[in-house]
Amino acid sequence: MDQDVESPVAIHQPKLPKQARDDLPRHICRDRTKRKIQRYVRKDGKCNVHHGNVRETYRYLTDIFTTLVDLKWRFNLLIFVMVYTVTWLFFGMIWWLIAYIRGDMDHIEDPSWTPCVTNLNGFVSAFLFSIETETTIGYGYRVITDKCPEGIILLLVQSVLGSIVNAFMVGCMFVKISQPKKRAETLVFSTHAVISMRDGKLCLMFRVGDLRNSHIVEASIRAKLIKSKQTSEGEFIPLNQTDINVGYYTGDDRLFLVSPLIISHEINQQSPFWEISKAQLPKEELEIVVILEGMVEATGMTCQARSSYITSEILWGYRFTPVLTLEDGFYEVDYNSFHETYETSTPSLSAKELAELASRAELPLSWSVSSKLNQHAELETEEEEKNLEEQTERNGDVANLENESKV
Numbered sequence: 404m405d406q407d408v409e410s411p412v413a414i415h416q417p418k419l420p421k422q423a424r425d426d427l428p429r430h431i432c433r434d435r436t437k438r439k440i441q442r443y444v445r446k447d448g449k450c451n452v453h454h455g456n457v458r459e460t461y462r463y464l465t466d467i468f469t470t471l472v473d474l475k476w477r478f479n480l481l482i483f484v485m486v487y488t489v490t491w492l493f494f495g496m497i498w499w500l501i502a503y504i505r506g507d508m509d510h511i512e513d514p515s516w517t518p519c520v521t522n523l524n525g526f527v528s529a530f531l532f533s534i535e536t537e538t539t540i541g542y543g544y545r546v547i548t549d550k551c552p553e554g555i556i557l558l559l560v561q562s563v564l565g566s567i568v569n570a571f572m573v574g575c576m577f578v579k580i581s582q583p584k585k586r587a588e589t590l591v592f593s594t595h596a597v598i599s600m601r602d603g604k605l606c607l608m609f610r611v612g613d614l615r616n617s618h619i620v621e622a623s624i625r626a627k628l629i630k631s632k633q634t635s636e637g638e639f640i641p642l643n644q645t646d647i648n649v650g651y652y653t654g655d656d657r658l659f660l661v662s663p664l665i666i667s668h669e670i671n672q673q674s675p676f677w678e679i680s681k682a683q684l685p686k687e688e689l690e691i692v693v694i695l696e697g698m699v700e701a702t703g704m705t706c707q708a709r710s711s712y713i714t715s716e717i718l719w720g721y722r723f724t725p726v727l728t729l730e731d732g733f734y735e736v737d738y739n740s741f742h743e744t745y746e747t748s749t750p751s752l753s754a755k756e757l758a759e760l761a762s763r764a765e766l767p768l769s770w771s772v773s774s775k776l777n778q779h780a781e782l783e784t785e786e787e788e789k790n791l792e793e794q795t796e797r798n799g800d801v802a803n804l805e806n807e808s809k810v
Contacts, residue, residue: 407793412570431766440688440690440709440713440714440715442690442713443629443642443690443711443713444629444690444692444710446594446710446711447710448522448587448708448709448710449709450709456781467495468571468574468575471575471579472578472579472582474576476579478549479575479576479579481577483572483576486568486572487568487572490537490564490565490568491533491534491537492530492533494529494533494537494557494561495526495529495530495532495533495534496526496529497557498519498520498523498529498532498554498557499523499525499526499529499530499532501519501551501553501554501557502518502519502520502523502529505518505519505551505671506523507519507520507523508525511524517547517548517550518548518551518713519547519549519550519551519553519554520532520545520546520548520551521545521548521556522544522545522546523545528545531545532545533561536558536561536562536565537561537562537565537568537629538565543628567797569698581702581704581709583699583702583704583705583706584706584707585704586615586699586706587707587708587709588706589613589614589615589617590611590612590613590614590695590706590708591611591612591613591738591741592609592610592611592615592693592695592710593609593610593611593723593741593742594716594742595609595712595716595717595718595721595742595744596608596609596691596712596717596718597609597633597717597718597719597720597721597722597723597744598670598676598681598684598717598718598719598720598721598749599719599720599722599747599749600749600750601667602746604669604670604754605669605670605749605750605753605754605757606667606668606669606670607647607668607670607676607691607717608665608666608667608668608669608722608723609665609666609691609693609712610663610664610665610666610723610741610742611624611658611660611663611664611666611693611695612660612662612664612736612738612741613660614738616659617699617700617701618661618700619658619660619695619697619698619699619700619706620697620698620699620700621657621697621698622657622658622659622660622695622696622697623656623657623658623695623696623697624649624656624658624666624693624694624695625646625656625693625694625696626647626649626666626668626691626692626693626694627644627645627646627647627691627692627693627694628644628647628675628689628690628691628692628693629642629643629644629689629690629691629711630642630643630644630645630675630687630689630690631643631688647668647674647675647691648668648669648673648674649666649667649668650666650667650796651699652759655667658695658697660697662727662734662736663726663727663728663736663738663741665723666693670754671744671754672755674754676753676754677753677754677755678753678754678755679753680751680752680753680758681719681720681751681752682751683753684714684717684719685714687713687714688714689714690711690712690713691711691712691713691717692709692710693709693710693711693712693776694707694708694709695707695708695709696708711778718744719749719751720746720747720748720749720751721745721746721747721749722744722745722747723743723744724740724744724745725740726738726740726741726745729748
């Protein structure tokens with residue numbers, strides 16, 4: 404099992420019982436977890452999980468075809484050779500027994516005797532006849548005669564069973580050779596993931612590419628955050644899996660993977676990185692698993708490639724170097740720069756803190772607008788009061804003039 408150790412020197416400590424480990428001071432346990440990070444998925448895409456204490460092993464035999472395909476090549480070739488050798492030896496033994504029981508061995512030099520199989524004078528010749536029968540070579544030297552009904556029945560049985568063995572073993576070898584996971588070897592992921600600003604938003608990004616000219620049809624990308632958590636009820640969930648949105652709602656997770664693409668995850672309120680800052684990132688014990696899958700254009704089989712990023716492989720404040728250039732009539736991809744990054748100005752605050760700063764920056768503007776509206780309303784009320792006073796004064800002057808004229 405691969406282990407990534409942040410410190411260059413590995414400190415070997417004696418193993419302690421579980422009770423003693425539970426009684427250790429918390430700071431010692433924290434130091435151990437900081438020094439060693441165990442991967443859930445390795446960089447080559449293989450899952451770092453071993454199944455132990457499996458009691459129902461008979462289930463592997465019920466699905467013997469998949470079991471043989473999943474075996475390593477050396478075991479698969481050994482079983483391939485052993486199956487054919489055992490069947491040839493088994494039927495060769497039966498051919499020899501038939502000849503021995505009928506007495507063909509005692510009449511080898513008798514031209515008047517009709518044997519079950521001509522020119523069969525021992526076990527070696529019976530074994531060779533079994534190989535010729537099952538592989539349908541047909542040299543013509545050893546031939547079954549029509550005076551042996553048990554030999555005819557055995558010939559039918561061996562022909563049928565030989566066809567079944569050929570179909571099973573050749574099919575198994577063909578599937579193992581044409582496994583789509585071999586196609587995944589030419590699907591590459593960047594060695595690092597980066598966090599930087601894109602369109603004014605903090606984003607987590609990584610790059611994917613396809614080395615072959617034949618494309619992956621219906622390619623899609625997914626990402627999972629692997630991190631242990633504890634629920635509000637006190638339940639501890641080891642290696643909890645959380646989806647990381649890489650464009651599911653907008654359709655950006657559906658890729659046209661002709662040239663290398665940068666996959667972006669916007670760190671918003673729904674993101675698990677919402678409250679993680681640059682200083683807090685190295686302290687987190689998390690792993691990002693990315694999964695690229697699609698159909699192989701040549702065979703139509705589904706292919707899946709995987710990789711992962713731990714905290715030490717996430718660079719804060721970096722971007723990927725461009726690899727696509729326009730040449731005379733075509734685009735060229737420089738895979739020498741596929742994994743290269745360059746530093747860029749990026750705030751060290753978390754996305755939550757940046758959002759709070761942006762909201763505070765907008766508050767004085769709203770205050771000024773509201774104060775201006777209040778001032779405008781007060782001016783309008785003052786003007787209305789002045790107009791009312793002028794009207795009353797005018798009305799009072801007119802009333803005085805009328806009284807004086809009456810006198």
